[in-house]
Amino acid sequence: MKTTYFLVNFLITFLSVMVGLSFSKLARPTIPAIAHYFGTKGRYEEVNPHLSDDILFVNKSLVAPPSPDCRAIHMVSVIRHGTRYPTTKNVIKIARLFDLVVSQASGAASWLSDIKAWKMWYTEDMDGRLVEKGRDDHRHLAMRLAQSFPTLISEDHLRANRIEFITSSKHRCVDSVKAFQEGLHRLWNVQDMDYKHYVDDSLMRFFDHCERFVESVEKNKTALKEVERFKSSAVMDAVRRKISSRLQIPFNQITPDMAEAAFFLCSYEFAIKSENSPWCDLLDDSDAQVLEYKSDLKQYWKRGYGHAINRKSSCPLFHDIFKRLDKAANDYRFGDVEKTATIQVGHGETLLPLLSLMSFFKDKKPLTAENFSLQHNRKFRSGQIVPYAANLVFVLYECSDGLRIQLFLNEKPMTFPKMNQAAPLYEMVRKHYSKLLNGCDFNNECNVRQANLRNTEL
Ligand SMILES: *[C@@H]1O[C@H](CO)[C@@H](O)[C@H](O)[C@H]1NC(C)=O
Ligand SMILES: *[C@@H]1O[C@H](CO)[C@@H](O)[C@H](O)[C@H]1NC(C)=O
Ligand SMILES: CC(=O)N[C@H]1CO[C@H](CO)[C@@H](O)[C@@H]1O
Numbered sequence: 001m002k003t004t005y006f007l008v009n010f011l012i013t014f015l016s017v018m019v020g021l022s023f024s025k026l027a028r029p030t031i032p033a034i035a036h037y038f039g040t041k042g043r044y045e046e047v048n049p050h051l052s053d054d055i056l057f058v059n060k061s062l063v064a065p066p067s068p069d070c071r072a073i074h075m076v077s078v079i080r081h082g083t084r085y086p087t088t089k090n091v092i093k094i095a096r097l098f099d100l101v102v103s104q105a106s107g108a109a110s111w112l113s114d115i116k117a118w119k120m121w122y123t124e125d126m127d128g129r130l131v132e133k134g135r136d137d138h139r140h141l142a143m144r145l146a147q148s149f150p151t152l153i154s155e156d157h158l159r160a161n162r163i164e165f166i167t168s169s170k171h172r173c174v175d176s177v178k179a180f181q182e183g184l185h186r187l188w189n190v191q192d193m194d195y196k197h198y199v200d201d202s203l204m205r206f207f208d209h210c211e212r213f214v215e216s217v218e219k220n221k222t223a224l225k226e227v228e229r230f231k232s233s234a235v236m237d238a239v240r241r242k243i244s245s246r247l248q249i250p251f252n253q254i255t256p257d258m259a260e261a262a263f264f265l266c267s268y269e270f271a272i273k274s275e276n277s278p279w280c281d282l283l284d285d286s287d288a289q290v291l292e293y294k295s296d297l298k299q300y301w302k303r304g305y306g307h308a309i310n311r312k313s314s315c316p317l318f319h320d321i322f323k324r325l326d327k328a329a330n331d332y333r334f335g336d337v338e339k340t341a342t343i344q345v346g347h348g349e350t351l352l353p354l355l356s357l358m359s360f361f362k363d364k365k366p367l368t369a370e371n372f373s374l375q376h377n378r379k380f381r382s383g384q385i386v387p388y389a390a391n392l393v394f395v396l397y398e399c400s401d402g403l404r405i406q407l408f409l410n411e412k413p414m415t416f417p418k419m420n421q422a423a424p425l426y427e428m429v430r431k432h433y434s435k436l437l438n439g440c441d442f443n444n445e446c447n448v449r450q451a452n453l454r455n456t457e458l
């Protein structure tokens with residue numbers, strides 16, 4: 001009796017260990033547990049998880065017109081480029097972390113031997129270029145948008161030049177807009193058409209052209225002091241200490257940049273190659289939350305609400321969007337709408353200031369170095385707002401009671417701040433933003449006073 005009991009018990013233990021072993025080998029999740037914290041380095045699939053099962057799936061109920069009597073007449077889409085390689089600056093940081101870990105880390109963890117067997121494959125000349133996955137991001141987005149708004153993005157309209165393509169001059173954006181067009185060509189099996197687009201940096205890279213932004217934020221180290229303070233905060237120290245103990249490398253060698261490099265490495269390996277890399281094991285959930293906050297802090301102070309000039313630098317794009325909507329509204333009144341869609345491809349840095357200008361994702365309290373825990377439920381979460389291929393889509397509808405407008409962020413309807421209707425009348429939205437529409441002058445906001453210059457010269 002007793003022997004049987006022990007034997008059975010032994011067998012069960014033995015079997016469960018075997019199953020457990022093979023399970024842990026086979027069932028390493030394909031998505032890193034910390035993938036939701038990758039911020040601007042996050043995949044589009046993380047904000048639309050159903051796309052992991054079917055990349056062309058469109059939830060028709062989300063993109064339906066506001067009511068059955070409405071018909072879409074125009075769309076303006078502002079889209080971030082797709083998944084890209086790290087920039088040169090980050091490749092250098094990653095290489096430094098890799099060298100440090102390979103030469104100094106010790107321990108018996110299996111992920112550590114996996115890390116040591118990992119080959120550094122990022123090179124400086126990758127320089128933030130679009131990767132194949134990034135081309136797919138845009139090909140697939142194009143196909144889904146065509147499905148969502150078939151009366152605006154159609155083969156006929158494409159052939160009749162009624163869809164306009166505008167991009168930032170940066171290689172990853174130009175390659176994205178081409179991939180977007182390629183997606184449409186594949187969808188309709190178009191083989192006899194050129195890919196045509198316009199480069200317009202004054203619209204898509206307005207931040208480079210806004211002198212006041214460049215002087216007071218971009219080139220000004222103290223403008224991002226909250227980020228620097230957070231890097232030397234107790235919360236960040238705790239992350240570094242944990243990494244230091246996991247790798248058995250002295251604390252002072254695990255700088256905030258090293259911790260961040262591990263985070264980036266995990267995110268790039270995942271976004272680019274769809275791999276849950278052993279580098280991800282260097283960080284736990286709370287570490288990732290700290291590093292996410294660090295990156296949100298930077299976006300907040302450099303692109304978001306932190307400084308007024310960040311959002312005001314996007315005035316040209318704001319005006320351009322409403323000019324296009326106005327033109328469509330006007331065309332419609334007097335006959336046919338000339339253009340059905342505008343596709344504008346830019347950067348996360350294009351979208352965040354514009355969204356801030358329009359008062360989206362505004363927290364009651366600013367994001368600061370001290371307020372990490374207070375901001376746990378913040379609205380300003382860049383991974384939710386601007387992952388790769390993020391898109392902000394304005395759709396103008398003609399309805400029986402007038403023109404209405406609906407906004408979509410990442411293919412989900414979004415209500416205008418302080419307007420509780422899904423698709424308000426267009427004139428209401430114009431009224432809502434009347435201050436910006438009548439002001440928000442690029443030269444006034446962005447020109448650093450010539451007078452001051454002259455005074456100092458005298
Ligand atoms: C589509 O969106 C609606 C509304 O949010 C939701 O209730 C529904 O579950 C979604 N359908 C699918 C198949 O994802
Ligand atoms: C740099 O930023 C700080 C903090 O925002 C600000 O007080 C200062 O005026 C800025 N300097 C310049 C040259 O704009
Ligand atoms: C600017 C800001 O939000 N500051 C708050 C940060 O958090 C502390 C408490 O942790 C508050 O006292 C501050 O008002």
